[in-house]
Amino acid sequence: MPQRVDFSFDGVPLTGWAGDNLAAALMQAGTRRLRDSPRAGQARGAFCLMGSCQECIVWVDGARREACRTTLHAGMAIRSGTIADVAV
Amino acid sequence: MNGRATDLVVVGAGPAGAAAAMQAAALGVRTVLLEDEAAAGGQVYRAPATTRDMARSPERRQGDALRAALAGSSVQVEHGQKVWSVSGQYRVDVLGPQGPGHWQAPALIVATGALERVVPFPGWTLPGVVGLAAATILLKAHGMAPGERTLVAGAGPLLAAVAVGIVKAGGKVAAVVDLATPGEWAACLPAMAGRPDLLARGAGWLARLRLAGVPILTGHALAAVAATPDGLRATVQPVDSLGRPIPGGAATSFEVDAVAVGHGLIPSTDVTRLLRVEHWFDPASVTWRPALDAGFRTTRAGVYVAGDGGGVLGVAAAGLQGRLAGLAVALDLGRLSQVQHDARAEKLRRKLARAARFGAAMARMMAPRPGQFAAIPADAIVCRCEDVTRAEIEEAAAEGACEVNQLKAWTRCGMGPCQGRVCGDTAAALLAQFHASDRETTGLFTGRTPLRPLPLDQLTGEYGYADITLPPPAPL
Numbered sequence: 001m002p003q004r005v006d007f008s009f010d011g012v013p014l015t016g017w018a019g020d021n022l023a024a025a026l027m028q029a030g031t032r033r034l035r036d037s038p039r040a041g042q043a044r045g046a047f048c049l050m051g052s053c054q055e056c057i058v059w060v061d062g063a064r065r066e067a068c069r070t071t072l073h074a075g076m077a078i079r080s081g082t083i084a085d086v087a088v
Numbered sequence: 089m090n091g092r093a094t095d096l097v098v099v100g101a102g103p104a105g106a107a108a109a110m111q112a113a114a115l116g117v118r119t120v121l122l123e124d125e126a127a128a129g130g131q132v133y134r135a136p137a138t139t140r141d142m143a144r145s146p147e148r149r150q151g152d153a154l155r156a157a158l159a160g161s162s163v164q165v166e167h168g169q170k171v172w173s174v175s176g177q178y179r180v181d182v183l184g185p186q187g188p189g190h191w192q193a194p195a196l197i198v199a200t201g202a203l204e205r206v207v208p209f210p211g212w213t214l215p216g217v218v219g220l221a222a223a224t225i226l227l228k229a230h231g232m233a234p235g236e237r238t239l240v241a242g243a244g245p246l247l248a249a250v251a252v253g254i255v256k257a258g259g260k261v262a263a264v265v266d267l268a269t270p271g272e273w274a275a276c277l278p279a280m281a282g283r284p285d286l287l288a289r290g291a292g293w294l295a296r297l298r299l300a301g302v303p304i305l306t307g308h309a310l311a312a313v314a315a316t317p318d319g320l321r322a323t324v325q326p327v328d329s330l331g332r333p334i335p336g337g338a339a340t341s342f343e344v345d346a347v348a349v350g351h352g353l354i355p356s357t358d359v360t361r362l363l364r365v366e367h368w369f370d371p372a373s374v375t376w377r378p379a380l381d382a383g384f385r386t387t388r389a390g391v392y393v394a395g396d397g398g399g400v401l402g403v404a405a406a407g408l409q410g411r412l413a414g415l416a417v418a419l420d421l422g423r424l425s426q427v428q429h430d431a432r433a434e435k436l437r438r439k440l441a442r443a444a445r446f447g448a449a450m451a452r453m454m455a456p457r458p459g460q461f462a463a464i465p466a467d468a469i470v471c472r473c474e475d476v477t478r479a480e481i482e483e484a485a486a487e488g489a490c491e492v493n494q495l496k497a498w499t500r501c502g503m504g505p506c507q508g509r510v511c512g513d514t515a516a517a518l519l520a521q522f523h524a525s526d527r528e529t530t531g532l533f534t535g536r537t538p539l540r541p542l543p544l545d546q547l548t549g550e551y552g553y554a555d556i557t558l559p560p561p562a563p564l
Contacts, residue, residue, distance in 0.1 A: 024229070037213070042475065044472070046222070048204060048221065049218065049226065050203075051540065054504070064541075071126075
Protein backbone atom coordinates (compact mmCIF):
# COMPACT_ATOMS: atom_id res chain seq x y z
CA MET A 1 0.00 0.00 0.00
CA PRO A 2 1.21 3.51 -0.79
CA GLN A 3 2.36 5.38 2.28
CA ARG A 4 2.31 9.07 3.11
CA VAL A 5 5.72 10.05 4.44
CA ASP A 6 7.37 13.15 5.85
CA PHE A 7 10.27 14.81 4.08
CA SER A 8 11.66 18.31 3.95
CA PHE A 9 12.92 20.92 1.54
CA ASP A 10 15.38 23.49 2.93
CA GLY A 11 14.08 22.61 6.41
CA VAL A 12 10.40 23.10 5.54
CA PRO A 13 8.43 19.97 6.51
CA LEU A 14 6.43 18.41 3.64
CA THR A 15 4.54 15.19 3.06
CA GLY A 16 4.31 12.98 -0.01
CA TRP A 17 3.82 9.42 -1.25
CA ALA A 18 6.83 7.18 -0.64
CA GLY A 19 7.97 5.79 -3.98
CA ASP A 20 6.85 8.87 -5.92
CA ASN A 21 9.15 10.70 -8.23
CA LEU A 22 10.76 13.44 -6.13
CA ALA A 23 10.15 16.20 -8.69
CA ALA A 24 6.45 15.32 -8.83
CA ALA A 25 6.26 15.00 -5.04
CA LEU A 26 7.79 18.46 -4.55
CA MET A 27 5.41 19.93 -7.14
CA GLN A 28 2.44 18.31 -5.44
CA ALA A 29 3.60 19.64 -2.07
CA GLY A 30 3.60 23.15 -3.58
CA THR A 31 7.37 23.54 -3.75
CA ARG A 32 8.28 24.69 -7.23
CA ARG A 33 11.40 26.79 -6.81
CA LEU A 34 14.09 24.13 -6.56
CA ARG A 35 17.18 26.24 -7.15
CA ASP A 36 18.49 29.54 -8.44
CA SER A 37 20.48 29.72 -11.67
CA PRO A 38 24.22 30.20 -11.07
CA ARG A 39 24.79 33.30 -13.20
CA ALA A 40 21.64 35.44 -12.99
CA GLY A 41 20.36 34.00 -9.70
CA GLN A 42 16.89 33.42 -11.15
CA ALA A 43 14.40 30.97 -9.67
CA ARG A 44 14.22 27.62 -11.44
CA GLY A 45 12.10 24.50 -11.10
CA ALA A 46 11.43 21.18 -12.80
CA PHE A 47 11.07 21.70 -16.54
CA CYS A 48 11.51 18.57 -18.70
CA LEU A 49 11.00 15.83 -16.06
CA MET A 50 12.94 13.34 -18.20
CA GLY A 51 16.51 13.78 -17.05
CA SER A 52 17.56 16.09 -19.86
CA CYS A 53 17.41 19.75 -18.79
CA GLN A 54 19.06 19.46 -15.35
CA GLU A 55 16.87 22.28 -13.95
CA CYS A 56 15.55 20.16 -11.05
CA ILE A 57 18.97 19.43 -9.55
CA VAL A 58 18.76 19.38 -5.74
CA TRP A 59 20.97 18.18 -2.90
CA VAL A 60 19.90 14.77 -1.59
CA ASP A 61 22.00 13.16 1.14
CA GLY A 62 24.98 15.31 0.24
CA ALA A 63 24.88 14.57 -3.48
CA ARG A 64 23.53 16.60 -6.37
CA ARG A 65 20.69 14.71 -8.00
CA GLU A 66 18.03 15.22 -10.63
CA ALA A 67 14.80 15.34 -8.61
CA CYS A 68 12.97 13.83 -11.63
CA ARG A 69 15.27 10.78 -11.46
CA THR A 70 15.06 10.31 -7.69
CA THR A 71 12.53 8.34 -5.66
CA LEU A 72 10.99 9.86 -2.53
CA HIS A 73 11.75 8.08 0.74
CA ALA A 74 10.60 8.82 4.27
CA GLY A 75 12.70 11.41 6.05
CA MET A 76 14.52 12.71 2.99
CA ALA A 77 16.14 16.06 3.78
CA ILE A 78 16.38 17.85 0.49
CA ARG A 79 18.18 21.10 -0.03
CA SER A 80 17.86 23.58 -2.88
CA GLY A 81 20.30 22.93 -5.71
CA THR A 82 21.53 26.51 -5.71
CA ILE A 83 25.30 26.64 -5.82
CA ALA A 84 26.33 29.34 -3.38
CA ASP A 85 29.65 31.20 -3.46
CA VAL A 86 30.34 30.54 -7.11
CA ALA A 87 32.42 33.35 -8.51
CA VAL A 88 31.00 34.53 -11.80
CA MET B 89 35.25 -1.72 -12.60
CA ASN B 90 33.12 -4.59 -13.62
CA GLY B 91 32.73 -5.10 -17.36
CA ARG B 92 30.75 -7.75 -19.18
CA ALA B 93 30.66 -8.89 -22.79
CA THR B 94 27.53 -9.55 -24.82
CA ASP B 95 26.47 -9.54 -28.49
CA LEU B 96 24.24 -6.48 -28.50
CA VAL B 97 23.67 -3.52 -26.22
CA VAL B 98 20.46 -1.54 -26.71
CA VAL B 99 20.32 1.89 -25.07
CA GLY B 100 16.79 2.93 -24.11
CA ALA B 101 13.79 0.69 -23.33
CA GLY B 102 11.10 2.72 -25.07
CA PRO B 103 8.96 1.25 -27.86
CA ALA B 104 11.91 1.15 -30.31
CA GLY B 105 14.57 -0.19 -27.96
CA ALA B 106 12.32 -2.83 -26.40
CA ALA B 107 11.17 -4.07 -29.83
CA ALA B 108 14.74 -4.11 -31.16
CA ALA B 109 16.02 -6.04 -28.14
CA MET B 110 13.23 -8.61 -28.25
CA GLN B 111 13.62 -9.13 -32.01
CA ALA B 112 17.38 -9.65 -31.79
CA ALA B 113 17.14 -11.87 -28.70
CA ALA B 114 14.49 -14.05 -30.37
CA LEU B 115 17.06 -14.79 -33.10
CA GLY B 116 19.72 -15.92 -30.66
CA VAL B 117 21.56 -12.62 -30.20
CA ARG B 118 22.63 -12.19 -26.56
CA THR B 119 21.06 -8.83 -25.78
CA VAL B 120 21.37 -6.37 -22.91
CA LEU B 121 18.81 -3.56 -22.73
CA LEU B 122 19.89 -0.55 -20.67
CA GLU B 123 17.24 1.80 -19.25
CA ASP B 124 17.58 4.81 -16.99
CA GLU B 125 14.05 4.56 -15.58
CA ALA B 126 12.71 1.90 -13.21
CA ALA B 127 10.30 0.53 -15.84
CA ALA B 128 10.42 0.08 -19.61
CA GLY B 129 8.08 1.99 -21.92
CA GLY B 130 9.75 5.29 -22.71
CA GLN B 131 7.65 8.45 -22.55
CA VAL B 132 4.60 7.33 -24.57
CA TYR B 133 4.21 4.01 -22.77
CA ARG B 134 5.41 5.40 -19.48
CA ALA B 135 4.52 3.22 -16.51
CA PRO B 136 2.43 4.73 -13.72
CA ALA B 137 4.11 5.34 -10.37
CA THR B 138 3.60 2.38 -8.06
CA THR B 139 1.90 4.74 -5.63
CA ARG B 140 -1.04 5.44 -7.91
CA ASP B 141 -4.07 3.61 -9.15
CA MET B 142 -4.30 5.10 -12.62
CA ALA B 143 -6.94 5.05 -15.33
CA ARG B 144 -6.23 2.55 -18.10
CA SER B 145 -5.57 4.53 -21.29
CA PRO B 146 -4.68 2.86 -24.61
CA GLU B 147 -1.02 3.82 -23.95
CA ARG B 148 -1.18 2.20 -20.54
CA ARG B 149 -2.53 -1.05 -22.01
CA GLN B 150 0.07 -1.10 -24.80
CA GLY B 151 2.80 -0.22 -22.31
CA ASP B 152 1.76 -3.01 -19.95
CA ALA B 153 1.74 -5.45 -22.89
CA LEU B 154 5.23 -4.29 -23.88
CA ARG B 155 6.55 -4.68 -20.31
CA ALA B 156 5.00 -8.16 -20.04
CA ALA B 157 6.52 -9.23 -23.38
CA LEU B 158 9.91 -7.96 -22.30
CA ALA B 159 9.70 -9.82 -18.99
CA GLY B 160 8.88 -13.04 -20.88
CA SER B 161 11.77 -12.62 -23.34
CA SER B 162 15.42 -13.63 -23.07
CA VAL B 163 16.47 -9.97 -23.11
CA GLN B 164 18.56 -9.01 -20.10
CA VAL B 165 16.93 -5.77 -18.98
CA GLU B 166 19.01 -3.54 -16.71
CA HIS B 167 17.11 -0.70 -15.04
CA GLY B 168 18.38 2.44 -13.36
CA GLN B 169 21.36 2.56 -15.72
CA LYS B 170 22.67 5.99 -16.63
CA VAL B 171 24.70 5.59 -19.83
CA TRP B 172 27.41 8.22 -19.60
CA SER B 173 29.94 7.14 -22.21
CA VAL B 174 30.21 5.03 -25.36
CA SER B 175 33.64 4.39 -26.79
CA GLY B 176 35.73 1.84 -28.71
CA GLN B 177 33.93 -0.94 -30.59
CA TYR B 178 31.70 -0.68 -28.39
CA ARG B 179 32.16 -0.09 -24.71
CA VAL B 180 29.11 1.34 -22.97
CA ASP B 181 29.82 2.86 -19.55
CA VAL B 182 26.98 3.02 -17.07
CA LEU B 183 26.34 4.21 -13.56
CA GLY B 184 23.70 2.00 -11.99
CA PRO B 185 22.28 1.16 -8.57
CA GLN B 186 25.32 -1.08 -7.92
CA GLY B 187 27.76 1.63 -8.95
CA PRO B 188 29.80 2.01 -12.12
CA GLY B 189 30.19 -0.69 -14.73
CA HIS B 190 30.47 -1.24 -18.43
CA TRP B 191 29.25 -3.47 -21.23
CA GLN B 192 31.21 -4.55 -24.27
CA ALA B 193 29.47 -5.61 -27.49
CA PRO B 194 30.17 -5.57 -31.24
CA ALA B 195 26.70 -4.15 -31.92
CA LEU B 196 24.96 -1.15 -30.38
CA ILE B 197 21.42 0.02 -31.01
CA VAL B 198 20.78 3.59 -29.91
CA ALA B 199 17.10 3.99 -29.03
CA THR B 200 17.21 7.14 -26.94
CA GLY B 201 14.06 8.72 -28.38
CA ALA B 202 13.33 12.39 -28.58
CA LEU B 203 13.71 15.59 -26.58
CA GLU B 204 11.19 18.38 -26.50
CA ARG B 205 11.90 21.64 -28.25
CA VAL B 206 10.74 24.81 -26.51
CA VAL B 207 11.43 28.02 -28.39
CA PRO B 208 12.31 30.60 -25.72
CA PHE B 209 10.04 33.46 -24.63
CA PRO B 210 10.31 35.84 -21.66
CA GLY B 211 9.48 33.92 -18.50
CA TRP B 212 10.02 30.40 -19.85
CA THR B 213 12.52 29.80 -17.04
CA LEU B 214 9.99 30.52 -14.26
CA PRO B 215 9.10 27.62 -11.93
CA GLY B 216 5.65 26.43 -12.97
CA VAL B 217 6.45 26.60 -16.68
CA VAL B 218 7.03 23.03 -17.90
CA GLY B 219 7.31 21.24 -21.22
CA LEU B 220 4.28 19.58 -22.81
CA ALA B 221 6.17 16.29 -22.61
CA ALA B 222 6.81 16.95 -18.91
CA ALA B 223 3.08 17.47 -18.44
CA THR B 224 2.37 14.09 -20.09
CA ILE B 225 4.80 12.47 -17.64
CA LEU B 226 3.04 14.04 -14.65
CA LEU B 227 -0.31 12.93 -16.03
CA LYS B 228 0.72 9.39 -17.00
CA ALA B 229 2.91 8.52 -14.04
CA HIS B 230 1.23 10.50 -11.27
CA GLY B 231 -2.23 11.42 -12.52
CA MET B 232 -1.53 15.01 -11.64
CA ALA B 233 -1.79 18.24 -13.62
CA PRO B 234 1.15 20.69 -13.55
CA GLY B 235 -1.02 23.16 -11.61
CA GLU B 236 -4.56 23.99 -10.60
CA ARG B 237 -5.05 26.18 -13.66
CA THR B 238 -2.78 25.55 -16.62
CA LEU B 239 -2.29 27.30 -19.94
CA VAL B 240 -1.40 24.78 -22.65
CA ALA B 241 0.54 26.29 -25.55
CA GLY B 242 2.74 25.44 -28.51
CA ALA B 243 2.32 23.19 -31.50
CA GLY B 244 1.41 19.66 -32.50
CA PRO B 245 -0.78 16.82 -31.25
CA LEU B 246 0.56 16.95 -27.68
CA LEU B 247 -1.47 20.14 -27.11
CA ALA B 248 -4.84 18.38 -27.17
CA ALA B 249 -3.48 15.28 -25.45
CA VAL B 250 -2.14 17.33 -22.52
CA ALA B 251 -5.20 19.58 -22.27
CA VAL B 252 -7.58 16.61 -22.16
CA GLY B 253 -5.31 14.81 -19.70
CA ILE B 254 -5.44 17.80 -17.37
CA VAL B 255 -9.24 17.99 -17.58
CA LYS B 256 -9.51 14.24 -16.86
CA ALA B 257 -7.13 14.59 -13.91
CA GLY B 258 -9.46 17.19 -12.43
CA GLY B 259 -7.38 20.25 -13.32
CA LYS B 260 -8.47 23.38 -15.12
CA VAL B 261 -7.18 24.42 -18.54
CA ALA B 262 -7.20 28.21 -18.96
CA ALA B 263 -6.85 27.89 -22.75
CA VAL B 264 -5.19 25.87 -25.48
CA VAL B 265 -2.97 28.11 -27.59
CA ASP B 266 -2.04 26.54 -30.93
CA LEU B 267 0.37 28.04 -33.45
CA ALA B 268 -1.42 26.16 -36.22
CA THR B 269 -4.73 27.14 -37.78
CA PRO B 270 -7.64 24.74 -38.36
CA GLY B 271 -6.77 24.93 -42.08
CA GLU B 272 -3.26 23.60 -41.40
CA TRP B 273 -4.69 20.70 -39.39
CA ALA B 274 -7.17 19.99 -42.19
CA ALA B 275 -4.26 19.82 -44.64
CA CYS B 276 -2.86 16.82 -42.68
CA LEU B 277 -6.06 14.83 -43.00
CA PRO B 278 -4.95 12.82 -46.04
CA ALA B 279 -1.85 11.60 -44.18
CA MET B 280 -3.91 10.93 -41.04
CA ALA B 281 -6.55 8.93 -42.94
CA GLY B 282 -4.28 5.87 -42.66
CA ARG B 283 -4.80 5.95 -38.88
CA PRO B 284 -8.58 6.31 -38.41
CA ASP B 285 -8.17 5.23 -34.76
CA LEU B 286 -5.92 8.18 -33.97
CA LEU B 287 -8.02 10.54 -36.03
CA ALA B 288 -11.10 9.53 -34.04
CA ARG B 289 -9.19 9.96 -30.81
CA GLY B 290 -8.11 13.47 -31.83
CA ALA B 291 -11.72 14.38 -32.65
CA GLY B 292 -12.78 12.98 -29.27
CA TRP B 293 -10.20 15.16 -27.52
CA LEU B 294 -11.51 18.31 -29.21
CA ALA B 295 -15.10 17.41 -28.29
CA ARG B 296 -14.05 16.85 -24.70
CA LEU B 297 -12.32 20.24 -24.55
CA ARG B 298 -15.37 22.00 -26.01
CA LEU B 299 -17.55 20.24 -23.45
CA ALA B 300 -15.27 21.43 -20.67
CA GLY B 301 -15.56 24.98 -22.04
CA VAL B 302 -11.83 25.30 -22.72
CA PRO B 303 -11.08 28.18 -25.12
CA ILE B 304 -8.97 27.08 -28.09
CA LEU B 305 -6.98 29.89 -29.67
CA THR B 306 -5.61 28.83 -33.03
CA GLY B 307 -3.01 30.85 -34.89
CA HIS B 308 -1.80 32.16 -31.53
CA ALA B 309 1.49 31.95 -29.68
CA LEU B 310 2.62 32.45 -26.12
CA ALA B 311 4.35 35.87 -26.01
CA ALA B 312 5.45 35.98 -22.37
CA VAL B 313 4.91 34.58 -18.89
CA ALA B 314 5.40 36.79 -15.83
CA ALA B 315 5.38 35.98 -12.13
CA THR B 316 2.55 37.59 -10.13
CA PRO B 317 1.97 37.51 -6.37
CA ASP B 318 -0.58 34.70 -6.90
CA GLY B 319 1.01 32.73 -9.69
CA LEU B 320 1.75 33.38 -13.33
CA ARG B 321 0.35 35.68 -15.98
CA ALA B 322 0.59 34.24 -19.50
CA THR B 323 0.16 36.58 -22.44
CA VAL B 324 -0.70 35.24 -25.87
CA GLN B 325 -0.89 36.97 -29.24
CA PRO B 326 -2.06 36.17 -32.76
CA VAL B 327 0.64 35.09 -35.21
CA ASP B 328 0.83 34.60 -38.96
CA SER B 329 1.59 31.32 -40.72
CA LEU B 330 5.35 31.85 -40.24
CA GLY B 331 4.87 32.28 -36.50
CA ARG B 332 5.46 36.06 -36.59
CA PRO B 333 3.34 38.22 -34.25
CA ILE B 334 0.70 40.04 -36.29
CA PRO B 335 1.29 43.81 -35.89
CA GLY B 336 -1.56 45.35 -33.92
CA GLY B 337 -2.92 41.90 -33.00
CA ALA B 338 -4.82 41.88 -29.73
CA ALA B 339 -2.87 40.27 -26.89
CA THR B 340 -4.81 38.27 -24.29
CA SER B 341 -3.64 37.50 -20.77
CA PHE B 342 -4.50 34.53 -18.58
CA GLU B 343 -4.01 34.27 -14.82
CA VAL B 344 -2.73 30.74 -14.19
CA ASP B 345 -0.40 28.84 -11.87
CA ALA B 346 1.19 26.63 -14.53
CA VAL B 347 2.07 26.75 -18.19
CA ALA B 348 2.75 23.65 -20.31
CA VAL B 349 4.47 24.56 -23.54
CA GLY B 350 6.26 22.71 -26.33
CA HIS B 351 7.17 23.22 -29.96
CA GLY B 352 7.71 19.71 -31.22
CA LEU B 353 10.23 16.96 -30.65
CA ILE B 354 13.88 16.67 -31.61
CA PRO B 355 15.81 13.39 -32.03
CA SER B 356 18.06 12.80 -29.04
CA THR B 357 21.48 12.60 -30.71
CA ASP B 358 23.77 12.59 -27.65
CA VAL B 359 25.18 9.12 -28.37
CA THR B 360 25.36 9.41 -32.17
CA ARG B 361 27.08 12.81 -31.95
CA LEU B 362 29.51 11.36 -29.43
CA LEU B 363 30.31 8.52 -31.86
CA ARG B 364 30.79 11.07 -34.67
CA VAL B 365 28.47 9.27 -37.08
CA GLU B 366 27.17 11.32 -39.99
CA HIS B 367 24.08 13.47 -39.34
CA TRP B 368 21.92 15.37 -41.81
CA PHE B 369 19.60 18.35 -41.37
CA ASP B 370 16.01 17.56 -42.26
CA PRO B 371 14.29 20.80 -43.31
CA ALA B 372 10.78 19.26 -43.11
CA SER B 373 10.95 18.56 -39.37
CA VAL B 374 13.69 21.19 -38.77
CA THR B 375 15.81 18.63 -36.94
CA TRP B 376 19.23 16.98 -37.22
CA ARG B 377 19.04 13.23 -37.79
CA PRO B 378 21.70 10.52 -37.98
CA ALA B 379 22.14 9.20 -41.54
CA LEU B 380 20.64 5.69 -41.64
CA ASP B 381 20.25 2.94 -44.23
CA ALA B 382 17.20 0.66 -44.61
CA GLY B 383 18.50 -1.54 -41.75
CA PHE B 384 18.89 1.53 -39.48
CA ARG B 385 22.68 1.28 -39.67
CA THR B 386 24.56 4.51 -39.07
CA THR B 387 27.72 5.41 -40.98
CA ARG B 388 29.72 3.58 -38.30
CA ALA B 389 29.76 -0.23 -38.55
CA GLY B 390 27.96 -1.86 -35.64
CA VAL B 391 26.00 1.24 -34.59
CA TYR B 392 22.24 1.34 -35.32
CA VAL B 393 19.55 3.86 -34.41
CA ALA B 394 15.89 2.91 -33.96
CA GLY B 395 12.92 5.09 -33.10
CA ASP B 396 12.58 8.83 -32.70
CA GLY B 397 16.34 9.21 -32.15
CA GLY B 398 16.70 8.67 -35.89
CA GLY B 399 13.96 11.14 -36.80
CA VAL B 400 10.68 11.78 -35.01
CA LEU B 401 7.97 9.57 -36.53
CA GLY B 402 6.04 8.53 -33.45
CA VAL B 403 5.42 5.42 -31.43
CA ALA B 404 4.00 3.07 -34.11
CA ALA B 405 6.94 3.69 -36.42
CA ALA B 406 9.37 3.35 -33.50
CA GLY B 407 8.31 -0.22 -32.70
CA LEU B 408 8.61 -1.27 -36.36
CA GLN B 409 11.99 0.42 -36.72
CA GLY B 410 13.14 -1.39 -33.61
CA ARG B 411 12.20 -4.75 -35.09
CA LEU B 412 13.93 -3.91 -38.38
CA ALA B 413 17.07 -2.81 -36.54
CA GLY B 414 16.98 -6.04 -34.52
CA LEU B 415 16.76 -8.04 -37.76
CA ALA B 416 19.66 -6.07 -39.26
CA VAL B 417 21.81 -6.85 -36.21
CA ALA B 418 20.95 -10.56 -36.49
CA LEU B 419 21.90 -10.45 -40.17
CA ASP B 420 25.16 -8.59 -39.54
CA LEU B 421 26.13 -10.94 -36.70
CA GLY B 422 25.42 -13.98 -38.88
CA ARG B 423 22.36 -15.25 -37.00
CA LEU B 424 20.16 -14.81 -40.06
CA SER B 425 20.82 -15.30 -43.78
CA GLN B 426 20.09 -12.48 -46.21
CA VAL B 427 17.10 -14.40 -47.59
CA GLN B 428 15.68 -15.06 -44.10
CA HIS B 429 16.24 -11.44 -43.20
CA ASP B 430 14.56 -10.05 -46.31
CA ALA B 431 11.51 -12.28 -45.94
CA ARG B 432 10.93 -10.92 -42.44
CA ALA B 433 11.88 -7.32 -43.19
CA GLU B 434 9.67 -6.83 -46.23
CA LYS B 435 6.37 -6.96 -44.37
CA LEU B 436 7.67 -4.73 -41.59
CA ARG B 437 8.89 -2.16 -44.12
CA ARG B 438 5.44 -1.89 -45.69
CA LYS B 439 3.85 -1.33 -42.28
CA LEU B 440 6.55 1.17 -41.42
CA ALA B 441 5.89 3.19 -44.57
CA ARG B 442 2.27 3.60 -43.46
CA ALA B 443 3.15 4.49 -39.86
CA ALA B 444 5.83 6.89 -41.03
CA ARG B 445 3.40 8.78 -43.24
CA PHE B 446 1.29 9.62 -40.21
CA GLY B 447 4.35 10.34 -38.09
CA ALA B 448 5.86 12.66 -40.69
CA ALA B 449 2.60 14.63 -40.95
CA MET B 450 2.64 15.12 -37.16
CA ALA B 451 6.33 16.08 -37.28
CA ARG B 452 5.52 18.77 -39.85
CA MET B 453 2.76 20.13 -37.59
CA MET B 454 5.32 20.34 -34.78
CA ALA B 455 8.09 21.90 -36.87
CA PRO B 456 9.06 25.36 -35.62
CA ARG B 457 8.34 28.37 -37.79
CA PRO B 458 11.07 30.90 -38.58
CA GLY B 459 9.05 33.74 -37.06
CA GLN B 460 9.15 32.02 -33.67
CA PHE B 461 12.92 32.43 -33.49
CA ALA B 462 12.76 35.97 -34.91
CA ALA B 463 10.25 36.90 -32.18
CA ILE B 464 12.57 36.01 -29.26
CA PRO B 465 13.27 39.32 -27.45
CA ALA B 466 16.92 40.39 -27.10
CA ASP B 467 16.95 40.03 -23.32
CA ALA B 468 15.24 36.61 -23.24
CA ILE B 469 17.36 33.76 -21.91
CA VAL B 470 18.16 31.15 -24.57
CA CYS B 471 20.67 28.96 -22.64
CA ARG B 472 19.00 28.22 -19.32
CA CYS B 473 22.03 26.59 -17.67
CA GLU B 474 24.33 29.55 -18.20
CA ASP B 475 21.71 32.34 -18.47
CA VAL B 476 22.88 33.38 -21.96
CA THR B 477 20.50 35.78 -23.71
CA ARG B 478 19.69 36.22 -27.38
CA ALA B 479 21.54 39.57 -27.29
CA GLU B 480 24.70 37.84 -26.05
CA ILE B 481 24.43 35.21 -28.75
CA GLU B 482 24.04 37.85 -31.45
CA GLU B 483 26.89 39.91 -29.99
CA ALA B 484 29.13 36.86 -30.48
CA ALA B 485 27.66 36.33 -33.94
CA ALA B 486 28.48 39.94 -34.85
CA GLU B 487 32.06 39.32 -33.71
CA GLY B 488 32.27 36.36 -36.09
CA ALA B 489 30.81 33.27 -34.41
CA CYS B 490 29.10 31.44 -37.25
CA GLU B 491 28.96 27.89 -35.82
CA VAL B 492 27.52 26.67 -32.52
CA ASN B 493 30.77 25.30 -31.07
CA GLN B 494 32.43 28.68 -31.58
CA LEU B 495 29.44 30.27 -29.93
CA LYS B 496 29.75 27.85 -27.02
CA ALA B 497 33.42 28.73 -26.45
CA TRP B 498 32.70 32.47 -26.63
CA THR B 499 29.51 32.75 -24.60
CA ARG B 500 29.20 29.47 -22.60
CA CYS B 501 25.87 28.89 -24.43
CA GLY B 502 25.46 25.10 -24.32
CA MET B 503 28.35 24.59 -21.88
CA GLY B 504 26.20 23.97 -18.80
CA PRO B 505 24.95 20.72 -17.28
CA CYS B 506 22.31 20.11 -20.00
CA GLN B 507 25.11 20.15 -22.59
CA GLY B 508 23.05 22.19 -25.02
CA ARG B 509 20.16 19.75 -25.22
CA VAL B 510 17.73 22.56 -24.37
CA CYS B 511 19.31 25.56 -26.12
CA GLY B 512 21.27 24.00 -29.01
CA ASP B 513 18.47 24.06 -31.54
CA THR B 514 17.51 27.68 -30.84
CA ALA B 515 21.12 28.86 -30.73
CA ALA B 516 21.79 27.28 -34.14
CA ALA B 517 18.59 28.78 -35.60
CA LEU B 518 19.48 32.25 -34.26
CA LEU B 519 23.01 32.05 -35.72
CA ALA B 520 21.59 30.98 -39.09
CA GLN B 521 19.09 33.85 -39.04
CA PHE B 522 21.73 36.38 -38.01
CA HIS B 523 24.16 35.43 -40.76
CA ALA B 524 21.46 34.52 -43.29
CA SER B 525 23.29 31.16 -43.47
CA ASP B 526 21.81 27.67 -43.03
CA ARG B 527 21.67 25.02 -40.33
CA GLU B 528 24.38 22.97 -42.06
CA THR B 529 26.70 25.95 -41.54
CA THR B 530 25.69 26.64 -37.93
CA GLY B 531 26.15 22.93 -37.15
CA LEU B 532 25.63 20.80 -34.06
CA PHE B 533 27.22 20.84 -30.63
CA THR B 534 30.02 18.24 -30.56
CA GLY B 535 29.05 15.23 -28.41
CA ARG B 536 31.04 14.98 -25.18
CA THR B 537 31.23 12.63 -22.23
CA PRO B 538 29.83 12.35 -19.67
CA LEU B 539 26.49 12.28 -21.52
CA ARG B 540 24.79 13.23 -18.25
CA PRO B 541 26.37 14.91 -15.22
CA LEU B 542 27.31 12.35 -12.60
CA PRO B 543 28.79 12.54 -9.13
CA LEU B 544 32.51 11.84 -9.36
CA ASP B 545 32.55 10.07 -5.99
CA GLN B 546 30.12 7.48 -7.31
CA LEU B 547 32.49 6.71 -10.17
CA THR B 548 35.59 6.45 -8.04
CA GLY B 549 33.97 4.73 -5.05
CA GLU B 550 36.00 4.53 -1.83
CA TYR B 551 39.24 6.11 -2.92
CA GLY B 552 41.80 8.09 -1.01
CA TYR B 553 45.06 9.84 -1.78
CA ALA B 554 46.93 6.90 -0.24
CA ASP B 555 45.57 4.70 -3.05
CA ILE B 556 47.40 6.68 -5.70
CA THR B 557 50.61 4.91 -6.72
CA LEU B 558 53.34 7.42 -7.35
CA PRO B 559 56.03 6.49 -9.86
CA PRO B 560 59.56 7.22 -8.67
CA PRO B 561 60.70 10.64 -9.81
CA ALA B 562 62.75 10.75 -13.00
CA PRO B 563 66.50 11.17 -12.34
CA LEU B 564 67.65 14.76 -12.75
